[in-house]
Amino acid sequence: METVTGHAMKGALEYIGLDRISGPLVVISGVKGVGFGELVEIVPSDGQSRQGRILSISEDVAVVEVFEGTSGLAQPTTRVRFLGRPFEIIVSREEVLGRIFDGLGQPLDGGPVPLRGERRNINGLPINPVARAYPQDFIQTGISAIDGMNTLVRGQKLPIFSGSGLPHNDLAAQIVRQARLLTEDEGFAVIFGAMGVRHDEAETFRRSFEESGVLKKVAMFLNLADDPTVERLITPRIALTVAEYLAFEEGMHILVILTDMTNYCEALREVATSKGEVPSRKGYPGYLYSDLASIYERAGRIIDRQGSITQIAILTMPDDDITHPIPDLTGYITEGQIVLDRSLAQRGIYPPINVLPSLSRLMSDGIGEGRTRKDHGNLASQLYAAYARARQVQRLASIIGEEDLSATDKLYHTFAREFHERFLQQGADENRTITRTLELGWELVMLLPEQELTRVKPEEIDQYGKKRTSI
Amino acid sequence: MESATQQTLVTMISGPVVKARPAHRFSMNEMVEVGDERLVGEVIDLDEDLATIQVYEDTTGLRPGAAVYAKGLPLYVELGPGLIGEIFDGVQRPLEILRGKWGDFIRRGKTGTALPRDRVWQFTPSVKHGAVVSPGEILGELPESQLITHRIMVPPGVQGTLEHIVPKGDYTLDDVIAVIRSPSDTIHELKLFHRWPVRKIRPYRERLVPSEPLITGQRVIDTFFPLARGGTAGIPGGFGTGKTVAQHQLSKWADADIIVYIGCGERGNEMTGVLVDLPKLLDPRTQHPLIERTILIANTSDMPVAAREASIYTGVTIAEYYRDMGYDVALMADSTSRWAEALREISGRLEEMPAEEGFPAYLASRLAAFYERAGQVVSLAGKKGSVTLIGAVSPPGGDFSEPVTMHTKRFVQCFWALDKELASARYFPAINYLQSYSAYISVVEPWWTEKVGSTWKTLREKTINILQEDSRLQNIVKLLGEEALPDDQKRIIEGARLIKNDFLQQSAYDPVDTYAGPEKQFLLLDVILHFIERLADVVKARIPLFRATELPVVVEIHRLKFTQRGDDPGPFMSIKERIDKEINALLHRQDT
Ligand SMILES: Nc1ncnc2c1ncn2[C@@H]1O[C@H](COP(=O)(O)OP(=O)(O)OP(=O)(O)O)[C@@H](O)[C@H]1O
Numbered sequence A: 001m002e003t004v005t006g007h008a009m010k011g012a013l014e015y016i017g018l019d020r021i022s023g024p025l026v027v028i029s030g031v032k033g034v035g036f037g038e039l040v041e042i043v044p045s046d047g048q049s050r051q052g053r054i055l056s057i058s059e060d061v062a063v064v065e066v067f068e069g070t071s072g073l074a075q076p077t078t079r080v081r082f083l084g085r086p087f088e089i090i091v092s093r094e095e096v097l098g099r100i101f102d103g104l105g106q107p108l109d110g111g112p113v114p115l116r117g118e119r120r121n122i123n124g125l126p127i128n129p130v131a132r133a134y135p136q137d138f139i140q141t142g143i144s145a146i147d148g149m150n151t152l153v154r155g156q157k158l159p160i161f162s163g164s165g166l167p168h169n170d171l172a173a174q175i176v177r178q179a180r181l182l183t184e185d186e187g188f189a190v191i192f193g194a195m196g197v198r199h200d201e202a203e204t205f206r207r208s209f210e211e212s213g214v215l216k217k218v219a220m221f222l223n224l225a226d227d228p229t230v231e232r233l234i235t236p237r238i239a240l241t242v243a244e245y246l247a248f249e250e251g252m253h254i255l256v257i258l259t260d261m262t263n264y265c266e267a268l269r270e271v272a273t274s275k276g277e278v279p280s281r282k283g284y285p286g287y288l289y290s291d292l293a294s295i296y297e298r299a300g301r302i303i304d305r306q307g308s309i310t311q312i313a314i315l316t317m318p319d320d321d322i323t324h325p326i327p328d329l330t331g332y333i334t335e336g337q338i339v340l341d342r343s344l345a346q347r348g349i350y351p352p353i354n355v356l357p358s359l360s361r362l363m364s365d366g367i368g369e370g371r372t373r374k375d376h377g378n379l380a381s382q383l384y385a386a387y388a389r390a391r392q393v394q395r396l397a398s399i400i401g402e403e404d405l406s407a408t409d410k411l412y413h414t415f416a417r418e419f420h421e422r423f424l425q426q427g428a429d430e431n432r433t434i435t436r437t438l439e440l441g442w443e444l445v446m447l448l449p450e451q452e453l454t455r456v457k458p459e460e461i462d463q464y465g466k467k468r469t470s471i
Numbered sequence B: 001m002e003s004a005t006q007q008t009l010v011t012m013i014s015g016p017v018v019k020a021r022p023a024h025r026f027s028m029n030e031m032v033e034v035g036d037e038r039l040v041g042e043v044i045d046l047d048e049d050l051a052t053i054q055v056y057e058d059t060t061g062l063r064p065g066a067a068v069y070a071k072g073l074p075l076y077v078e079l080g081p082g083l084i085g086e087i088f089d090g091v092q093r094p095l096e097i098l099r100g101k102w103g104d105f106i107r108r109g110k111t112g113t114a115l116p117r118d119r120v121w122q123f124t125p126s127v128k129h130g131a132v133v134s135p136g137e138i139l140g141e142l143p144e145s146q147l148i149t150h151r152i153m154v155p156p157g158v159q160g161t162l163e164h165i166v167p168k169g170d171y172t173l174d175d176v177i178a179v180i181r182s183p184s185d186t187i188h189e190l191k192l193f194h195r196w197p198v199r200k201i202r203p204y205r206e207r208l209v210p211s212e213p214l215i216t217g218q219r220v221i222d223t224f225f226p227l228a229r230g231g232t233a234g235i236p237g238g239f240g241t242g243k244t245v246a247q248h249q250l251s252k253w254a255d256a257d258i259i260v261y262i263g264c265g266e267r268g269n270e271m272t273g274v275l276v277d278l279p280k281l282l283d284p285r286t287q288h289p290l291i292e293r294t295i296l297i298a299n300t301s302d303m304p305v306a307a308r309e310a311s312i313y314t315g316v317t318i319a320e321y322y323r324d325m326g327y328d329v330a331l332m333a334d335s336t337s338r339w340a341e342a343l344r345e346i347s348g349r350l351e352e353m354p355a356e357e358g359f360p361a362y363l364a365s366r367l368a369a370f371y372e373r374a375g376q377v378v379s380l381a382g383k384k385g386s387v388t389l390i391g392a393v394s395p396p397g398g399d400f401s402e403p404v405t406m407h408t409k410r411f412v413q414c415f416w417a418l419d420k421e422l423a424s425a426r427y428f429p430a431i432n433y434l435q436s437y438s439a440y441i442s443v444v445e446p447w448w449t450e451k452v453g454s455t456w457k458t459l460r461e462k463t464i465n466i467l468q469e470d471s472r473l474q475n476i477v478k479l480l481g482e483e484a485l486p487d488d489q490k491r492i493i494e495g496a497r498l499i500k501n502d503f504l505q506q507s508a509y510d511p512v513d514t515y516a517g518p519e520k521q522f523l524l525l526d527v528i529l530h531f532i533e534r535l536a537d538v539v540k541a542r543i544p545l546f547r548a549t550e551l552p553v554v555v556e557i558h559r560l561k562f563t564q565r566g567d568d569p570g571p572f573m574s575i576k577e578r579i580d581k582e583i584n585a586l587l588h589r590q591d592t
């Protein structure tokens, strides 16, 4: 390796020359007086400045990750400026909502760079657990599989685990359109963070926001597929910094959509590999869990503050494998997950939500008397038990044939079909009330003999199950 | 005095790992403060003149050249009144105080003391001036919470003649309450608290073999995979299988005197949940709010990773302290995998040679050392106390063959394996009864047969036989369907279904079902088995089994766990009678 000693110019903060370029990283020696994690400006000879961040610093060597990538950088001529502060953005309600920015927070809509407002470190700070308010306000999404069985609440982080080609974007857009937290409340906004998504995907979202008339309430941060990879590490943090400001300073209810977290994780892996770190599973760094937590935990509610941050992150499971580190570690951090299933999608079912691996951990506190309805919890549990058994029966039927099933199993077989066709299946614009969803649920469980219904109470069967009209 | 040239300065920063030189002033595991903001750290490696420090706070903005200050003590916790009902971070910073100081978000830097200095405690001495006291001896006590009497002990390592002891009265932690002159004429001034290094096991007189059950009120645990006071348990399971809910249940209902709950690298809202629930729930034994016996440690996943590593030790040291007073303490750590990952992350930054899956080679020995701190002991003061350790394990991909699960399995006596498939059918607790085990079954058996029911052992064994037989039959059912089985085998399937639905399944969210005392467990199982046994008569009489499973009494059996608390055996007895009546009627109808 050729050593080009960077020498100071313009005070102690600007240096010329890079010691080494490796993947998205550059190494600069002879550096004094700069701090860990601080922001760096890299100016190649063409003058198009890039940004970066200090990953490690010793007495005279700084390792910097360059968000826009290092391609085109020349070792001897590149100038490096250490800014002495972490990555910050300026946030305000007026200059951010209704706008479109790139993945680093620069305007893409021809509008001005936000100048007035509060300057905030994009890494945020951990919320003190004693300051958190437990989320428990039901959000009606109008989607039965979610409202009925995996209820979303205000301040929850509930990701969508999908696969490439599955309709996760449609589902997310439908949630944005229908979620009652949005339409009921004036003080709401949507923050959309895209990491490595295609142009047309971002455009679909934009159009969907426009059609539902919320565009003025949306801020979009777009790192698109052809944008620099390392920038993806910044985009969700910018989005969440804006969300935190709006939620906890301005008292707004914020829905944050982050897509696609798989691209984010791959960018993280790229940087880790360039640093020569010892990888853990599938080449991802051992701190992937902590890193993801520093994003996902930025959701919730705070005692005595008005607003909330509800987070829906979308990720595509590589090979549809839920045990892959990205969905796996996400599931370990988030408060549940909505899992999309290819075989359901292939059968033409929309939304193709497989309820069995799906979960909402905050459901039990967000439902029941005074929130949804008192039978909700038991009914959901019964639907789960019945559907789990019904799937087994379907498997059995494919071996021994439907005719040879026992009488009870035949009923479970019918249950599975009805569940798919009537409960899961709904239109992309079909907005079901929670009452309708629960009704549908009861119609389904009542297909089964009463002694099979061990999760619901006899009086619930009398009150809700038997009043049904017809199927 | 330090001269400027001698001062230890930071030379390198990489996340939570900082190097500094010169290091001759430092000792291994010494606590240090780094930079102007005095970030708390610990020396974890000394190599020639270079010290490696793990910093318990965010290091953003820290620069080479920043000063490092030695504290002269290893990483310690403060032990004294004021722990109960409080919530601390991984290095014992009080989170309520932090909130008062900085607001809703956690910042870094100096925070003051772990235990409040302004609070007044009513201390009553129990020894007299002139007495000769030894380490661990109890000097007096004070009410710490409605439930807990805090015993003030001579700290380990201190002994001699009591030169002075204060009279009964109100004191703060800063007051000297006793003066001891050691045989070598050193004067020790004792306060209501002392410091103890977290990585060092607190001494005791004698270790006992665990012999009593720790009742958790969770049927599948107490009846099938019981825990003993002073024992160890691991709860492995993929995400969403119920580790946290299980640990919350245990911290609510386990019949320990003190609960230490460590949220180690997990969700913020889960700690909030505990904070919301515990003040409202009453201890079934004392009717006092459960928070009055609980200490919380929260180092959530977004808090600094190095403090996550320390949180486990902070927690277990506090647990040992109450054990030394003669209490039974149960500690939950959720999740030990996050602790192991913190080890891995630090190890990676130190560029140590990785062993399995990037974990350092010392992972196994660290885990062993942690579980070694469990036990039932006779304390230095001669009191019987215990620390029970229950660790959640979060295996990547739910695969139990990964290093943390494998090693944990070697060091724990109870293994409660959670099952993804059960969880996805919302069958909770999702403890897989074929993969789980407990080494304490024979240990707790005398207690159950003596205190609860003389037939406990046979009842338990019969149940297990049915479940095992059932799982064998399920393999056939999967291929051929239930219809293909003869009636006596169908009886097993039906019986197992009853055991699973009406006994093993237990809802954490149902106000009655959430806790089942030993009597209820016994009575309920007795009823269910009675029914299963009577089913044999039905089969013998060649009556189709569904006629029996459709009997009205079956619904009554289903309801028992939701309606009865077990303090009155009457309802269980009358259900047994109804079972006989209805089955007899069925048999009789057949005869005529
Ligand atoms: N005993 C129980 N009764 C009722 N519901 C339960 C019970 N145990 C678990 N659950 C349900 O399962 C969900 C997941 O449980 P939990 O949060 O304990 O999982 P976990 O194993 O800790 O997951 P992670 O590793 O991601 O933290 C809960 O939110 C709850 O809905």
Ligand SMILES: [Mg+2]
Residues within 6 Å of the ligand: B243, B244, B245, B266, B334
């Ligand atoms: Mg958990």
